[in-house]
Amino acid sequence: MELNAAVISLLFFVFALAMFLGIELIRRVPSQLHTPLMSGSNAISGITVVGAILALGREDGGMTVTVLAGLAVGFATINVVGGYLVTDRMLGMFKSKKK
Secondary structure, X not given: OOOOHHHHHHHHHHHHHHHHHHHHXXXXXXXXXXXXXXXXXXXXXXXXXXXXXXXXXXXXXXXXXXXXXXXXXXHHHHHHHHHHHHHHHHHHOOOOOOO
């Protein structure tokens, strides 16, 4: 797939639409559902890590694809680790305290 101006503008439109829909979705979620939603987003970020690693392994990718895939691996990994830490902390709030 060539990255010409039409493809880049379409990808940017999809990215902007996904950001807008994501913000609206998170804004309307009740606070009781934030932990399950965080776990679901961790799974999606895990899929992003796998896809970015596959993109890094392509021989015909070029420098742009390599840089973007490397950034995707880094940011998605940070998101997965941070999400699991926050989820673990939130679930720890529901455990009974031992004396």
